[in-house]
Amino acid sequence: MVLAVLALRKEEVNSGTLLPMPDFSIGVDLGGTNLRIAAVSTDGQLLEKITLGVKVALGRDHVIGEMCDAIHRLTEQYRGSGRFVGAGIGVPGIIDMETGMMRMSANLPGWADYPVRDEIERRLGARVFLDNDAKMAAMGEKWMGAGRDVDNMAMITLGTGIGGAIILNGKIVYGMNGMAGEFGHVTIEPNGVPCGCGNHGCAERYASATAVVRMAREAIESGQAPALAKAASSDAEFSARSIYNLAIQGNEDARKIFHRFGVSLGILLAGLINILNLEMFVIGGGVISAWDAFAPPMFAELRERSLVYAATAPEDPVGKKEGASAQIANYTRKKTIITQALLGSDAGLYGAARVPTA
Numbered sequence: 001m002v003l004a005v006l007a008l009r010k011e012e013v014n015s016g017t018l019l020p021m022p023d024f025s026i027g028v029d030l031g032g033t034n035l036r037i038a039a040v041s042t043d044g045q046l047l048e049k050i051t052l053g054v055k056v057a058l059g060r061d062h063v064i065g066e067m068c069d070a071i072h073r074l075t076e077q078y079r080g081s082g083r084f085v086g087a088g089i090g091v092p093g094i095i096d097m098e099t100g101m102m103r104m105s106a107n108l109p110g111w112a113d114y115p116v117r118d119e120i121e122r123r124l125g126a127r128v129f130l131d132n133d134a135k136m137a138a139m140g141e142k143w144m145g146a147g148r149d150v151d152n153m154a155m156i157t158l159g160t161g162i163g164g165a166i167i168l169n170g171k172i173v174y175g176m177n178g179m180a181g182e183f184g185h186v187t188i189e190p191n192g193v194p195c196g197c198g199n200h201g202c203a204e205r206y207a208s209a210t211a212v213v214r215m216a217r218e219a220i221e222s223g224q225a226p227a228l229a230k231a232a233s234s235d236a237e238f239s240a241r242s243i244y245n246l247a248i249q250g251n252e253d254a255r256k257i258f259h260r261f262g263v264s265l266g267i268l269l270a271g272l273i274n275i276l277n278l279e280m281f282v283i284g285g286g287v288i289s290a291w292d293a294f295a296p297p298m299f300a301e302l303r304e305r306s307l308v309y310a311a312t313a314p315e316d317p318v319g320k321k322e323g324a325s326a327q328i329a330n331y332t333r334k335k336t337i338i339t340q341a342l343l344g345s346d347a348g349l350y351g352a353a354r355v356p357t358a
């Protein structure tokens with residue numbers, strides 16, 4: 001069912017006739033709560049975006065059916081004078097790139113070891129590219145977002161967990177079987193809290209939306225954080241955003257949580273910078289709206305822990321609200337740029353649409 005349709009067609013009626021439409025591809029972002037589908041021209045214009053509330057509980061076949069119907073509608077609509085190049089689909093899980101099957105997905109129960117790519121290709125009669133959602137988002141930022149002027153970058157996506165991707169010479173690094181870029185499960189605390197992956201002290205247990213809420217709940221249980229306890233009891237959806245709101249109001253317990261978040265992210269990034277020495281590290285995902293709360297301790301930690309960063313840091317790494325674009329403007333090849341993603345939740349759609357054309 002169509003819950004919202006955002007018509008973003010760029011073509012304008014010109015003297016009564018439509019301008020010719022360019023070739024296009026379809027990008028799909030399959031999340032745990034939303035299924036979003038976009039038609040994007042091969043020169044990077046978002047032609048139209050459809051958001052479907054996807055009832056994952058209704059099962060895999062239902063979701064794939066809704067997805068294929070929507071892709072079909074869009075391709076029929078834009079096929080007029082432009083050529084349909086193919087579809088890319090970003091999914092929250094680990095993909096086996098050879099077989100196009102999902103190996104593991106916490107958010108999509110029942111999808112593992114099912115030939116997702118082949119089934120969608122069969123239904124659409126078109127070439128389909130299936131990839132992890134964080135890799136698609138990185139591809140989107142590389143193409144039309146923060147990374148459009150660099151060839152080499154990594155992206156860290158901060159959401160429920162931490163997603164990651166490395167792009168070298170404009171191409172995603174997959175590793176042996178597609179699992180490269182699992183930044184969220186890098187150990188940052190040897191004896192830290194257990195993670196669903198089986199390890200202890202993974203980065204995403206300290207620097208994600210889930211981690212913020214966990215740290216707040218622990219502070220409340222200790223009895224030492226009365227303002228957090230009050231907020232939790234009066235707020236049914238006690239979330240990372242509620243805790244951020246307390247932090248910017250000056251609540252010390254909430255500030256401590258985002259300090260820990262920033263330090264943890266700094267430890268992760270310091271390792272990545274030392275290993276990769278890339279031109280740009282893009283930080284995206286919903287939690288970047290808390291940038292002003294976690295970025296200062298993150299940058300301080302980077303300078304402490306990474307000799308590569310200390311040698312290549314720009315003058316003003318924290319920046320202001322317009323930090324991302326300001327930093328890009330000051331960009332030189334000798335600096336390590338750490339910046340916010342620019343495309344928000346559309347990054348994955350752009351990336352998914354880019355993959356079939358690249």
Ligand SMILES: [Zn+2]
Binds near residue numbers: 185186195197198199
């Ligand atoms: Zn883990």
